[in-house]
Amino acid sequence: MKKLKMLMWFLLIGFAGYSDANAASWYVDKDATGSNIGTSWANAWTSFSSINWGGDGVAPGDTVYISGGPTSKTYNATLTVGKSGSAGNPIAIRTGQDTGHTGTVIIDGQNSLIYGINVPYSYVTVSGEYNGSINLEVKNIVENAIRSRGVTGNKFLYMNIHDIGNRTSCSSYAVTISGRLNELAYSYIHDVSREGSVLDHDTTLALSGFGEAGSYHHNTTENIPEDHIMINQGWDVYNNTFDQYRNSTTVPGCAGSYTDLIHSLGGTHRVYNNNFLIRNVEGGGNAMVFMEVFGVWGNGRPVYRSNIQIYNNLFHHTDPNYSGSRNIQGVMLKWHDSNADAYGYTNTWDNVYVYNNTFVDHPYGPLLTNNFPAGMQPRHWEIKNNIFVNSGTRSGASGNAIVIENGNYSASDVVINGNVINAGAAGGAGISFRGSRYATPAAYNSAFGRNNRGCMPSFISYSPGTYAGRNLRLQPSDSCALNFGLPLNLVDSDLDGISRPKFDVWDIGAYESPTVDQKIPMPPTGIEIK
Numbered sequence: 001m002k003k004l005k006m007l008m009w010f011l012l013i014g015f016a017g018y019s020d021a022n023a024a025s026w027y028v029d030k031d032a033t034g035s036n037i038g039t040s041w042a043n044a045w046t047s048f049s050s051i052n053w054g055g056d057g058v059a060p061g062d063t064v065y066i067s068g069g070p071t072s073k074t075y076n077a078t079l080t081v082g083k084s085g086s087a088g089n090p091i092a093i094r095t096g097q098d099t100g101h102t103g104t105v106i107i108d109g110q111n112s113l114i115y116g117i118n119v120p121y122s123y124v125t126v127s128g129e130y131n132g133s134i135n136l137e138v139k140n141i142v143e144n145a146i147r148s149r150g151v152t153g154n155k156f157l158y159m160n161i162h163d164i165g166n167r168t169s170c171s172s173y174a175v176t177i178s179g180r181l182n183e184l185a186y187s188y189i190h191d192v193s194r195e196g197s198v199l200d201h202d203t204t205l206a207l208s209g210f211g212e213a214g215s216y217h218h219n220t221t222e223n224i225p226e227d228h229i230m231i232n233q234g235w236d237v238y239n240n241t242f243d244q245y246r247n248s249t250t251v252p253g254c255a256g257s258y259t260d261l262i263h264s265l266g267g268t269h270r271v272y273n274n275n276f277l278i279r280n281v282e283g284g285g286n287a288m289v290f291m292e293v294f295g296v297w298g299n300g301r302p303v304y305r306s307n308i309q310i311y312n313n314l315f316h317h318t319d320p321n322y323s324g325s326r327n328i329q330g331v332m333l334k335w336h337d338s339n340a341d342a343y344g345y346t347n348t349w350d351n352v353y354v355y356n357n358t359f360v361d362h363p364y365g366p367l368l369t370n371n372f373p374a375g376m377q378p379r380h381w382e383i384k385n386n387i388f389v390n391s392g393t394r395s396g397a398s399g400n401a402i403v404i405e406n407g408n409y410s411a412s413d414v415v416i417n418g419n420v421i422n423a424g425a426a427g428g429a430g431i432s433f434r435g436s437r438y439a440t441p442a443a444y445n446s447a448f449g450r451n452n453r454g455c456m457p458s459f460i461s462y463s464p465g466t467y468a469g470r471n472l473r474l475q476p477s478d479s480c481a482l483n484f485g486l487p488l489n490l491v492d493s494d495l496d497g498i499s500r501p502k503f504d505v506w507d508i509g510a511y512e513s514p515t516v517d518q519k520i521p522m523p524p525t526g527i528e529i530k
């Protein structure tokens with residue numbers, strides 16, 4: 001008997017080192033009729049507030065399942081998580097995965113709950129995933145559908161978030177997350193009164209690595225009058241669709257609202273494989289990617305302004321003939337101030353790479369800098385392998401695809417090479433560089449010894465101003481962009497995930513053609529004519 005007891009103790013202690021072995025499942029079902037202790041569907045807790053986050057309740061590594069009934073189940077309460085998981089052993093909150101509980105879990109704040117999901121603890125995953133699709137809906141919340149600030153390692157996945165701020169409040173964000181290594185993914189965020197997601201905006205951390213603050217990926221946003229996402233330094237943004245579709249009747253927006261699809265206040269970002277779409281411009285508009293780099297936060301902490309990578313994205317409008325008062329830019333690289341940043345730089349902005357993007361039908365500049373002071377020093381900037389078609393249509397043939405303002409730099413500090421720039425139906429093909437305008441890529445090439453191209457790519461389907469049916473992949477027969485790109489270390493796959501290069505040579509634009517059968521030699525590179 002004594003031996004058996006010792007053996008059991010040994011097993012218990014041994015198992016304690018293996019979190020999976022003693023990870024528990026817990027259950028919430030508002031209609032459960034059992035003993036309400038959370039240990040099974042029959043005995044499920046009947047409300048979020050009855051979840052036991054104490055010592056004998058939910059522990060790191062455990063999963064709490066919420067019943068969605070056979071089709072759906074509505075909870076009119078905030079889900080507040082009361083405990084941290086640990087690194088490698090997160091606490092998971094999931095929608096039901098068992099028969100009879102796999103309907104949609106709906107958290108409906110009825111426009112009186114301040115928060116939908118409130119997670120003030122770390123290493124917590126909240127996922128609405130069931131069979132790879134969204135099974136968690138959060139709606140009619142006064143301020144934040146998700147609030148999780150000053151946290152590490154949290155994940156918010158597979159949610160349909162909508163009708164936040166009663167569509168009219170000027171103090172609502174659908175999502176607000178700050179801290180380190182957090183994630184918001186596979187979600188649909190729409191019909192929000194003001195901002196979509198505010199990600200790491202608390203500015204108390206010094207973050208110098210890509211993705212160190214978090215990642216925002218595989219999300220779709222629409223009908224949001226202010227920024228779809230506002231990001232602080234250290235967020236990666238990839239594989240999202242940002243649709244600026246706007247219904248000003250249902251979501252009027254607030255005084256001074258300007259829609260940026262991404263508005264950043266610092267550097268250290270990778271933005272790739274996204275689809276940025278502007279339509280229905282009126283009622284809010286500023287830029288698709290507005291990289292506004294501050295030197296110092298309001299709290300006195302210097303920011304890492306440098307290190308920005310933007311590649312494999314589509315940037316397109318549906319209204320190249322837009323003539324209203326809104327300034328809708330594509331990628332705007334805006335210098336905010338010349339305070340010494342976290343690198344000690346005052347007028348230096350280092351490591352900005354814009355590679356393999358496709359820009360079409362922009363009424364204003366698709367790619368431009370803003371607010372460069374005298375003596376501005378961009379360093380290690382490369383703008384390569386991008387397609388620009390029908391740019392700056394508001395200015396017609398005077399339109400520019402690329403504008404890099406004047407400053408203290410040379411053509412080797414800001415390399416513009418291997419791009420296709422075509423004026424298209426009503427735009428321009430200019431490059432404005434160091435205070436001079438080059439009306440065509442050929443003019444720019446001859447001044448700086450580059451190999452930009454002026455041809456028109458053969459897209460699979462493209463008609464100026466028409467989004468329906470648009471397909472900006474290259475025809476296999478294309479002789480403009482296909483196999484004319486420069487080799488790059490950074491971009492080893494395309495927007496579809498096809499590995500680059502195919503057929504030995506990078507294609508220009510967001511897509512690499514997988515089907516072409518001819519090989520065309522690479523254009524010469526590195527020629528300097530002075």
Ligand SMILES: [Ca+2]
Nearest residue numbers: 227258260263
């Ligand atoms: Ca903004």
Ligand SMILES: [Ca+2]
Nearest residue numbers: 502505506507
């Ligand atoms: Ca190729």
